[in-house]
Amino acid sequence: MGEFIGLSIAGLSLGAIYAIAASGLVVTYTTSGVFNFAHGAVGMLMAFLYWQLRVQDHWSAPAALVLTLLVAAPALGLVLERGLISRLNVNDTGTMLIVTVAVMVALMGIAYVIWPPSIGRLLPMFFGPNGHVSVDGELVSYEELISIGLAIATALGLRLFFHNTRTGVAMRGVVDDRQLMAMNGRSPQVLNALSWMIGAGFGALAGILTASTYSLDVINLTLLILNAFAAAMLGRLRNLPLTFVGAVVLGLADAYVTGYVRLTGWLVELVPVLPTLFLFIVLLALPAVRLRAGRAAVSKAIHVPSAGASLRNGVVLVVVAALIAPFMHGIALGNVNEGAALGIGALSIVLLSGYGGQLSFAQYAFFGFGAWLFRVLGHGGNPWALLVAAGAGALIGALMALPALRLRGLELALSTLAFGTLAWYMFLSQPQIIGGGDVTIPRLHLPGLSLQNDRVNLVFLAVVFALLSAGVLAIRRSRFGRILVATRDSDTACATLGLNLRLTKVALFALASAIATFGGAIYGSTQMIVTNTDFEYVSSLFIVLIVYVWGISTPGGALAGGMSLALAPLVEVHIPVRFQALTYFMTGLGALTILATPEGIVPLVSERLRRLNPLIGLRSRHTRDMSVGNEQLLARVEVSRATPADA
Amino acid sequence: MPLLQTREVTVRFGGVRALDSVSLSADAGVVTGLIGPNGAGKTTLFNVVTGLQAPTSGHVLIDGANVTGYPVHRRARLGIARTFQRLELFGSLTVRENIQTAAEIHQLGSRRRSDVGALTDSILDRVGLDRYAGAAAHTLPTGLARLTELGRALATEPRLLLLDEPGSGLNSAESEQFARLLASLAAEGTAILLVEHDMDLVMQACETIHVLDFGLLVTSGTPDEVRADARVQLAYLGQSDTVSTQAGS
Known part of the structure; x- marks a missing residue:
């Protein structure tokens, strides 16, 4: 009995932390319409700040709490909302999500640089090591009771705020009708900012409680967002009471499974994926979301090269690879090979997100799956294994998408991250699959080619990338490609024209997953030695972020993204260890170029180049007029409207 | 038999009745008008007919067959097409x-x-x-x-075309051209349901007009009958000043 009570209290206290974290997420989302991926990272940074004040600078606990919770966290929330979020279109879910991922990465960089992870840090318990009571022989720490108490206070406080204050009532209404709220004299801008300040405050509280009850760790605290999200999904990110129910169920499940179930074999890693499993059950049980009109995303047209142009670009790429390969050696040669392989896999992101407008944060699960399949099937580097990998990837991709298709883009994207987490813990990390140690994968064998030589392999990868890019561009120019872009711009309109959206999305996910898995097999064959850390689920966030920055709608963006990821370590070795994490910060900061060029850097540069080069410019002027809308064209439209006689 | 019929369609948003037991129809080869002040439920009715909004109660019939449970894309394949007030x-x-x-x-x-x-x-x-x-x-x-x-x-x-304020943004010459286009589409047998604030266009193009106000069907009839109806004048045409301002904005 004592054990049961002890476990229940531990579970409730964990659930309480989830509930506090999730409350912040829900408050921000309900009012501002933005899912803040950096919510966990904000809490993480604030927990480190609290440690700094409390432990390093010897502040008293109340003073440190007041400064972090009531000053620093709301200030950070305010800066994020005013500086970034308010400049974005709230209907552009993809860009919005990516920007908050960028913030998350930047905040992680800040934490790593100021508080290097090489030093262990402990937060003292609020009431010292003896701060506990005994319940039926089980020790229950004050920490746990404080968390539970604070969660109850949060629930009551938010209830009162949202129902009994005018500002709170207005915040509930703001997402549904901004203009109406504006007419009532409540500025949506002020309410949005307020919701981010409150959200950050709860994130900070959850971060500090996690740090003092469990551990002060950048990754763990940042990923608290996943558990908070799982809890909040029960209330579809909007309903606070259901969010609390979800949080408590998660906390108790964690405690009871840890306490009562002896986990052996492949179930050893069950506890960390409990929130993910919970999320999947919730997603399956939720009613399908209905299509809404009036939410069409505004996206710019991006130049789509013709078949001739894409082949020409491919030839240039292969020639460049052949020219530089003989001069490369050692680690750099290996990393460029790796970058090319990642670029091939990243083409899946161009198709899925660039054209289809769907975000997936599970790409590395497919990379890992492909690498494993090539290991198992590619005896002697058998090239047929690549095709089997692509086919199997398509199947898994379709299965992953099926339950999630009833959801909005945001929910779908987040559930792919859940899928990636599950795949990493329950599949890729199993010792008989890839596991934590080195496993060897054969190099691809093609008759007549000595691909064992990394220089030859590099040229081969360039050929594969060029062909696959041409294929992806051919899809874009096809009927299916136009339909994909149409669903991205307005899925509601597509449905009213007779398109079966679910079928289209399943096909899209299947195709993109086939490319990702194929790319993973190529990656495995290129690396030849891999461990499960090569496919960590968090990496999926990074690759999508980086490809987004370079240009999500162009194969060039995929290649630049893959290269950035693979070549970053070459740069990092020249940076003092203390500041290596600045690459995180710079990545996050660099990602904010999205604000200026949502289409990405590659399309921007190639457009500039086309304009600079009079020869190319002349040739492509026609197509530019066709696809790229600009002020001049608009002016011309107006002029020709005014003079109908000229037709 | 009318191509489109709605039978006592009711849509509730929380406590608000966006549509209250609305029964109306649209025939093949005819331009049917659907007018009413802002918030009368016109767009909501379009959403119910196209399947974007499930009715709280009531039915949608195409060629007399009940399609209320059909998903959006399946209705489109029956020949329903629409435009959007907020562009899509x-x-x-x-x-x-x-x-x-x-x-x-x-x-x-x-x-x-x-x-x-x-x-x-x-x-x-x-x-x-x-x-x-x-x-x-x-x-x-x-x-x-x-x-x-x-x-x-x-x-x-399409056999049934739902147009949600297609006239806004058109100048008067374009608007007249547009009315001729509607007439020629109807002459080919298309049923057209037209939501429009430009009264001149509605009166010129429509054979039958349904009037909605606060989710209720106020009346149905020819342009002349609707113009003469006291309830309509009270609900809608009486505020012709505001109507023309809206149409002009």
Whole structure:
């Protein structure tokens, strides 16, 4: 009995932390319409700040709490909302999500640089090591009771705020009708900012409680967002009471499974994926979301090269690879090979997100799956294994998408991250699959080619990338490609024209997953030695972020993204260890170029180049007029409207 | 039998009745008007007919068959097409691609294979967008954007066409041209349900008019009957000042 009570209290206290974290997420989302991926990272940074004040600078606990919770966290929330979020279109879910991922990465960089992870840090318990009571022989720490108490206070406080204050009532209404709220004299801008300040405050509280009850760790605290999200999904990110129910169920499940179930074999890693499993059950049980009109995303047209142009670009790429390969050696040669392989896999992101407008944060699960399949099937580097990998990837991709298709883009994207987490813990990390140690994968064998030589392999990868890019561009120019872009711009309109959206999305996910898995097999064959850390689920966030920055709608963006990821370590070795994490910060900061060029850097540069080069410019002027809308064209439209006689 | 019938369609949003037991119909070959002040429930009715909004109670019938449970895309394949008050264009595609893609989507669902290119060209010509075919849709001024949505709807060769304020953004010459287009579409047998604030256009183009106010069907009749109806004047035409301001904005 004592054990049961002890476990229940531990579970409730964990659930309480989830509930506090999730409350912040829900408050921000309900009012501002933005899912803040950096919510966990904000809490993480604030927990480190609290440690700094409390432990390093010897502040008293109340003073440190007041400064972090009531000053620093709301200030950070305010800066994020005013500086970034308010400049974005709230209907552009993809860009919005990516920007908050960028913030998350930047905040992680800040934490790593100021508080290097090489030093262990402990937060003292609020009431010292003896701060506990005994319940039926089980020790229950004050920490746990404080968390539970604070969660109850949060629930009551938010209830009162949202129902009994005018500002709170207005915040509930703001997402549904901004203009109406504006007419009532409540500025949506002020309410949005307020919701981010409150959200950050709860994130900070959850971060500090996690740090003092469990551990002060950048990754763990940042990923608290996943558990908070799982809890909040029960209330579809909007309903606070259901969010609390979800949080408590998660906390108790964690405690009871840890306490009562002896986990052996492949179930050893069950506890960390409990929130993910919970999320999947919730997603399956939720009613399908209905299509809404009036939410069409505004996206710019991006130049789509013709078949001739894409082949020409491919030839240039292969020639460049052949020219530089003989001069490369050692680690750099290996990393460029790796970058090319990642670029091939990243083409899946161009198709899925660039054209289809769907975000997936599970790409590395497919990379890992492909690498494993090539290991198992590619005896002697058998090239047929690549095709089997692509086919199997398509199947898994379709299965992953099926339950999630009833959801909005945001929910779908987040559930792919859940899928990636599950795949990493329950599949890729199993010792008989890839596991934590080195496993060897054969190099691809093609008759007549000595691909064992990394220089030859590099040229081969360039050929594969060029062909696959041409294929992806051919899809874009096809009927299916136009339909994909149409669903991205307005899925509601597509449905009213007779398109079966679910079928289209399943096909899209299947195709993109086939490319990702194929790319993973190529990656495995290129690396030849891999461990499960090569496919960590968090990496999926990074690759999508980086490809987004370079240009999500162009194969060039995929290649630049893959290269950035693979070549970053070459740069990092020249940076003092203390500041290596600045690459995180710079990545996050660099990602904010999205604000200026949502289409990405590659399309921007190639457009500039086309304009600079009079020869190319002349040739492509026609197509530019066709696809790229600009002020001049608009002016011309107006002029020709005014003079109908000229037709 | 009318092509479209709604039977006692009610939609509640929380405590608000957006539509209250609305029964109306639209016949093939006829332009039917649907008018009423802002918030009367016109767009909600379109959403119910196209399947974007499930009714709290009531039914939608096409050719007398109950389609209330059908998903959006299946209704489209029965020949329902619409435009949107708040534009839902494929912004990054060109005007031509908008129409072409609609025709291609339509072809996916039918066994008939027609020449998409020729159909697209004829629609561009018909709605008067041939000169803007290469322009990216997101750069279009509102009037042209609405015409593009109309062209896109026509690409599915609809039997029932729901037009949600297609006239806003058109100048008076374009508006007259638009009325002639509606008449020629109706002459081909298309049933057209027209939501519009431009009273001149409605009175000129429609054979029958339904009037909604606060979710209730106030009356139905010919333009003359509707104009003469005291309830309509009270609910709607009496505020002709505000109506014309809205139509002009």
